[in-house]
Amino acid sequence: MKKWWLDQRAVIxxxxxxxxxxxxxICPDKFDWVGITVTIVYVVLGLASWFDHLGRVRSxxxx
Numbered sequence: 431m432k433k434w435w436l437d438q439r440a441v442i443x444x445x446x447x448x449x450x451x452x453x454x455x456i457c458p459d460k461f462d463w464v465g466i467t468v469t470i471v472y473v474v475l476g477l478a479s480w481f482d483h484l485g486r487v488r489s490x491x492x493x
Contacts, residue, residue: 437483443476 447469454465 437480440476440480440483443472443479447472447476 450465450469450472454462454469457465
């Protein structure tokens with residue numbers, strides 16, 4: 431049974447964000463900004479994908 435609120439792309443993107451966040455401590459100090467930037471970008475993309483999915487589901491249901 432597929433859940434209406436679950437977006438597979440958003441889940442994958444948020445997993446990538448978690449992975450990038452986990453790698454920040456092992457990055458060299460002068461490149462910390464790269465890990466932080468990648469994490470923020472993946473979180474934004476994941477949320478945008480999820481909100482897009484919710485909007486499409488609501489428009490299909492007629493609400």
